[in-house]
Amino acid sequence: MTTLATTNNNEIKSIENITSLPNSVLLSQGAEAKTYKIDLYGIKCIVKERFVKAYRHPTLDQKISGKRILQEVRSLNKCKKNGIDVPALLLVDVPSNRIYMEYIDGITVKQYLYNCFDQSKETSTTTTQTQTEAHQQQIDICAEIGKQIARIHDLNIVHGDLTTSNMLLRNNSKSNIVFIDFGLSYTSTMTEDKAVDMYVLERAFISTHPNSELLFKEILDSYQKNSPSPKVAKAILDKLDQVRLRGRKKLAFG
Amino acid sequence: MVLVMGFEGSANKLGIGIVGDDGTIISNIRHTYITPPGEGFLPKDTAKHHRSHIIALVQRALKESNLSYKDIDCLAYTKGPGMGPPLRSVAVTVRMLSQLWNKPIVAVNHCIAHIEMGRLITGAQDPTVLYVSGGNTQVISYSLNKYRIFGETIDIAVGNCLDRFARVIQIPNDPSPGYNIEQLARKGKNLVELPYLTKGMDVSFSGILSSIELLAKDKEKMKQYTVEDLCYSLQETLFSMLVETAERAMAHCGQKEILAVGGVGCNERLQQMINQMVSQRDGKSFAIDERYCIDNGAMIAWAGYLMYKDGVTTPLDETTTTQRFRTDQVEVTWRD
Ligand SMILES: Nc1ncnc2c1ncn2[C@@H]1O[C@H](COP(=O)(O)OP(=O)(O)O)[C@@H](O)[C@H]1O
Ligand SMILES: [Mg+2]
Numbered sequence: 001m002t003t004l005a006t007t008n009n010n011e012i013k014s015i016e017n018i019t020s021l022p023n024s025v026l027l028s029q030g031a032e033a034k035t036y037k038i039d040l041y042g043i044k045c046i047v048k049e050r051f052v053k054a055y056r057h058p059t060l061d062q063k064i065s066g067k068r069i070l071q072e073v074r075s076l077n078k079c080k081k082n083g084i085d086v087p088a089l090l091l092v093d094v095p096s097n098r099i100y101m102e103y104i105d106g107i108t109v110k111q112y113l114y115n116c117f118d119q120s121k122e123t124s125t126t127t128t129q130t131q132t133e134a135h136q137q138q139i140d141i142c143a144e145i146g147k148q149i150a151r152i153h154d155l156n157i158v159h160g161d162l163t164t165s166n167m168l169l170r171n172n173s174k175s176n177i178v179f180i181d182f183g184l185s186y187t188s189t190m191t192e193d194k195a196v197d198m199y200v201l202e203r204a205f206i207s208t209h210p211n212s213e214l215l216f217k218e219i220l221d222s223y224q225k226n227s228p229s230p231k232v233a234k235a236i237l238d239k240l241d242q243v244r245l246r247g248r249k250k251l252a253f254g
Numbered sequence: 255m256v257l258v259m260g261f262e263g264s265a266n267k268l269g270i271g272i273v274g275d276d277g278t279i280i281s282n283i284r285h286t287y288i289t290p291p292g293e294g295f296l297p298k299d300t301a302k303h304h305r306s307h308i309i310a311l312v313q314r315a316l317k318e319s320n321l322s323y324k325d326i327d328c329l330a331y332t333k334g335p336g337m338g339p340p341l342r343s344v345a346v347t348v349r350m351l352s353q354l355w356n357k358p359i360v361a362v363n364h365c366i367a368h369i370e371m372g373r374l375i376t377g378a379q380d381p382t383v384l385y386v387s388g389g390n391t392q393v394i395s396y397s398l399n400k401y402r403i404f405g406e407t408i409d410i411a412v413g414n415c416l417d418r419f420a421r422v423i424q425i426p427n428d429p430s431p432g433y434n435i436e437q438l439a440r441k442g443k444n445l446v447e448l449p450y451l452t453k454g455m456d457v458s459f460s461g462i463l464s465s466i467e468l469l470a471k472d473k474e475k476m477k478q479y480t481v482e483d484l485c486y487s488l489q490e491t492l493f494s495m496l497v498e499t500a501e502r503a504m505a506h507c508g509q510k511e512i513l514a515v516g517g518v519g520c521n522e523r524l525q526q527m528i529n530q531m532v533s534q535r536d537g538k539s540f541a542i543d544e545r546y547c548i549d550n551g552a553m554i555a556w557a558g559y560l561m562y563k564d565g566v567t568t569p570l571d572e573t574t575t576t577q578r579f580r581t582d583q584v585e586v587t588w589r590d
Pocket of ligand 1 (some may be wrong): 168180
């Protein structure tokens with residue numbers, strides 16, 4: 001594919017620095033990017049655009065954005081090659097800081113867990129059976145999260161921003177977790193880096209989801225049990241204990 | 255009206271405040287221990303400073319507000335986190351006054367007090383909190399009865415980084431090292447490249463400090479840059495990291511408001527950057543000036559009141575202090 005959009009007078013535009021995003025819908029604005037949904041020849045796709053941050057010095061801004069686009073593209077590719085479910089990359093437009101990728105139709109894991117939690121709450125209309133089912137669904141999805149992160153770590157990819165907002169469910173199915181948002185990812189073989197990755201997830205998870213201590217334990221158990229390298233996984237989780245302690249012990253005043 | 259007297263002395267600021275149950279700040283006075291340029295404050299000397307000024311400060315607070323000790327309903331003090339000796343010298347005074355005046359005591363978490371004071375002054379409802387001071391750097395969000403720490407520094411606090419750099423370049427500690435760096439930074443022009451390290455919502459500053467220290471001491475390289483350039487670059491880099499992580503927490507929690515508290519929170523460049531950030535995402539920012547941002551007694555009194563009204567008092571034999579006291583250890587009973 002060499003052309004993406006043609007104007008009325010059939011002038012061919014370059015695939016770089018495409019300024020307009022036809023029929024785009026803004027889906028979300030995260031910490032550094034705007035995410036649009038667009039229609040490319042009938043294919044639903046996502047454009048993630050790192051826009052210029054007004055608060056950041058332009059030199060710093062360009063350096064950071066450029067580096068993160070590259071990291072995101074690299075990790076998406078590496079995951080895809082190794083059978084981890086991530087959005088397929090369609091195009092990278094470096095001058096306009098945009099990545100085009102496959103649109104994943106489905107809710108975030110965060111939303112899924114909220115839905116389960118609502119169902120598991122006792123109300124006049126819920127039955128014990130729906131409650132038990134909702135509970136089992138939460139356990140299942142946590143097991144899947146642990147398993148998939150273990151596979152990502154096994155590729156020596158550290159995600160850098162593991163939260164339940166950065167996991168989508170293809171077709172809303174709990175067995176199809178798609179990882180997104182690799183802008184803070186990097187390559188590392190170090191136990192420490194992977195342990196910190198789990199720590200980032202743990203804090204975001206426990207702060208967002210009710211009853212989460214138990215569910216997070218499920219993530220960790222599955223992480224170890226399903227890791228392609230269980231011994232390494234064990235060492236990472238041991239390290240996680242130390243990382244946690246470091247946080248709590250930190251001297252803090254003023 | 256219920257009146258609470260608050261006592262703060264966890265670092266080099268000694269503060270006494272009197273606050274009413276409707277949030278009126280009746281008195282809020284402070285005495286700061288200032289050390290010569292190039293020197294930080296040591297725990298022992300800071301404690302001595304607090305001990306020698308606290309009684310006079312209590313008397314002044316009562317006198318200025320035309321109150322007698324009899325009008326006070328409760329005494330609130332900082333239990334922690336902070337430096338051991340200064341915390342203890344204030345707690346001892348509070349225990350003494352409590353017995354002398356026959357008043358109940360409430361032990362308060364210093365970080366929670368910063369947050370609640372910020373909410374009181376600004377009217378922010380449910381903000382993401384950027385807590386930035388000499389000893390703390392945390393991104394906090396309230397959920398499920400706790401102030402949760404979403405991100406924090408993995409090494410030194412942002413204020414500590416600024417203070418230590420101020421010592422390297424030997425600028426005065428009066429009124430505060432951070433304030434003086436801010437003034438110099440206004441005149442800086444050239445951005446020096448410094449490490450930029452964020453991990454999810456966590457940040458690391460120690461690499462920045464050592465790299466700028468090296469540069470400041472390198473006479474050859476310093477022919478290219480001014481001290482003002484260094485202050486400017488330091489602020490730009492540190493604050494970008496803070497604003498970035500705060501924005502990440504806002505996005506994750508779906509919050510529209512952001513509130514900066516703690517001593518570094520009154521830096522005008524940081525406030526400007528926060529404003530620029532929220533204006534690009536249709537949010538709202540709240541900032542407070544140095545009277546309430548920098549450690550003070552009124553914030554301890556107000557947080558103490560929130561607990562006191564929910565029936566919390568601290569028995570005399572539990573009125574201890576602790577250097578480590580995390581924000582997420584406190585059960586928040588006064589919010590839903
Ligand atoms: N490939 C995709 N398919 C569907 N939705 C997506 C996709 N990528 C991102 N999104 C949506 O956009 C949001 C933000 O994208 P993300 O890559 O996480 O950027 P940010 O760095 O702004 O968090 C996600 O939470 C998700 O809802
Ligand atoms: Mg995201």
